[in-house]
Amino acid sequence: MGDAMDAILEQWARERPDLDTWAMGVNGRLARLRHRLQQANRDFYAEHGLENHEFDMLATLRRSGAPHRLTPGALLKASMVTSGAITNRIDKLEAKGLVERVREAADRRSVFIRLTPRGLELIDGLMGPHVENVSRLLSALPPERREEFDASLRILLESLDDTSIH
């Protein structure tokens, strides 16, 4: 059979046989796979009234543990967007009543973004179905390949300095 990238690499082989295709293929497949997964995740989140990034932010707060609050700065580092986007996203989630801004006396430059009871309940109820959904999306990979695949991804990420969430 072959995927879309096979067809693309065939074109390159015809037009520019001097180019080595392995890296191009992996680069393209990673882009396409990420895109497909993101679309599929978006469909799932939409069933529950959430945007992709809204789910991400709620999940980040949830996995930080009680009392389920982080500063915008911490949320920024945990994300892959810039500060303006974080402010905007917090605004939207606050308007939905899923998080709230809490100022503490300690350092008044800072704000805590805290899951509301509703936000906590929502994300806690969604994590199980989300994991099931992602598992289903990746279920085509034979079990005996899974460990090596994940390990390869980790090797690449470590080499690109993706080594910390702090």
Add this chain to the structure above:
Amino acid sequence: MGDAMDAILEQWARERPDLDTWAMGVNGRLARLRHRLQQANRDFYAEHGLENHEFDMLATLRRSGAPHRLTPGALLKASMVTSGAITNRIDKLEAKGLVERVREAADRRSVFIRLTPRGLELIDGLMGPHVENVSRLLSALPPERREEFDASLRILLESLDDTSIH
């Protein structure tokens, strides 16, 4: 050592030990890896005055073979964005003199987007360095792992119906 995703999965293991983490890990690593690669590619393209998507469109036209022209519809299908974005991108590349709109008598609903001589020269000169750059970015993956890694990506893409560029 461990990558950023290891730290995230550790948090989940502490907070929600009931969740199976393999699929979440792969999903997150694919997102992060794609993001890192896209950033690195962007830096490379920027050295040559191109945006990420501009390089993509020029490369799509180049690999289609002489006479290096495709309709906006074909460029749309080859991309992962919507029609408004395609029109906008063509406008920008046309303003830079790298592609031109050509109407043919055959079907006047259609337009061909054709690489100009400058556009062809630019993308042809860039493909070699681009492949070198991507190869370097992926060089941490041991050679004996590469074939299986690529094959696993293909398995996943085929299962998600990413099977055609037409």
Add this chain to the structure above:
DNA sequence: TGATGATATCTCAACGTTGAGATTATCAAG
């Protein structure tokens, strides 16, 4: 105490994408 630099968050103009609809052209059927 006051000055200086660092830190945390927010602001906002510029820009790109989305996606439904408008426009124009072609094709098929009667």
Add this chain to the structure above:
DNA sequence: CTTGATAATCTCAACGTTGAGATATCATCA
């Protein structure tokens, strides 16, 4: 021919992100 359906491209308002700068607070030290 007309009519209606289909097709290809473009338009544009709504929206989100970027990224530099503004604002406010804190820390340090003379």
